[in-house]
Amino acid sequence: MNIFITGTDTGVGKTFVTSLIAQHFRSDGLDVGVMKPISTGPANENDAVWLKKTLQLDDPIDLINPISLKHPLAPYPAATMDNRQLTMSPIFKAYKKLCKLHDMILVEGIGGVLVPITKNYFVADMIKDFGLPTIIVARAKLGTINHTLLTIAALKKRKIPILGVIINGYTGKELAEKTNAQMISKFGKVPILAKILWQKR
Numbered sequence: 001m002n003i004f005i006t007g008t009d010t011g012v013g014k015t016f017v018t019s020l021i022a023q024h025f026r027s028d029g030l031d032v033g034v035m036k037p038i039s040t041g042p043a044n045e046n047d048a049v050w051l052k053k054t055l056q057l058d059d060p061i062d063l064i065n066p067i068s069l070k071h072p073l074a075p076y077p078a079a080t081m082d083n084r085q086l087t088m089s090p091i092f093k094a095y096k097k098l099c100k101l102h103d104m105i106l107v108e109g110i111g112g113v114l115v116p117i118t119k120n121y122f123v124a125d126m127i128k129d130f131g132l133p134t135i136i137v138a139r140a141k142l143g144t145i146n147h148t149l150l151t152i153a154a155l156k157k158r159k160i161p162i163l164g165v166i167i168n169g170y171t172g173k174e175l176a177e178k179t180n181a182q183m184i185s186k187f188g189k190v191p192i193l194a195k196i197l198w199q200k201r
């Protein structure tokens with residue numbers, strides 16, 4: 001099964017969690033590949049580069065990341081700033097190739113689900129076109145119930161299957177950490193697949 005890893009926001013840990021999920025399925029003996037359809041910001045330090053290195057993948061970087069935009073913005077404004085209009089065909093072509101090379105592909109989203117890719121196409125529309133079930137990565141902090149329920153609502157509106165939520169970055173220091181998982185599963189009616197500690201480095 002291939003999975004789309006989305007999140008409640010940028011910086012919530014989608015890339016970090018994608019690498020953990022890849023390692024999890026690898027330990028079951030699967031050959032797991034990854035994809036970051038669109039990256040924005042410096043190309044030498046983007047998510048695709050990090051995932052390729054961390055997971056020691058042989059796939060060429062432009063297969064893992066077919067669209068790279070230099071401005072550190074959402075794809076639509078980043079492309080507009082460069083007078084570009086994005087089309088999805090390079091993404092789905094690369095995805096098809098990757099599917100032939102691996103048993104399983106994890107596709108990392110861009111920011112959250114209502115990030116614009118073109119003037120009338122959002123990340124949620126892209127997830128729908130991939131036809132993949134999702135995992136939502138959410139923060140452990142105060143505010144995460146609202147962000148996660150909004151994300152669930154946007155996915156459900158498009159009838160996109162949700163496998164569950166992974167809550168990332170528990171510190172043991174915040175009161176909200178004691179209640180957020182229970183609240184998200186109660187109101188969002190989705191399973192909490194994992195709770196991940198903030199790893200000190």
Ligand SMILES: Nc1ncnc2c1ncn2[C@@H]1O[C@H](COP(=O)(O)OP(=O)(O)OP(=O)(O)O)[C@@H](O)[C@H]1O
Pocket residue numbers: 007009010011012013014015016017047109110111168169170196197198199200
């Ligand atoms: N559980 C964790 N413990 C320690 N560091 C973490 C953890 N989760 C994420 N990080 C760090 O937090 C930062 C943001 O995480 P990450 O890049 O995975 O977020 P993201 O959701 O993929 O962001 P983007 O929207 O830019 O793709 C990174 O430096 C990452 O290494």
Ligand SMILES: [Mg+2]
Pocket residue numbers: 013014015016047108
């Ligand atoms: Mg990322």
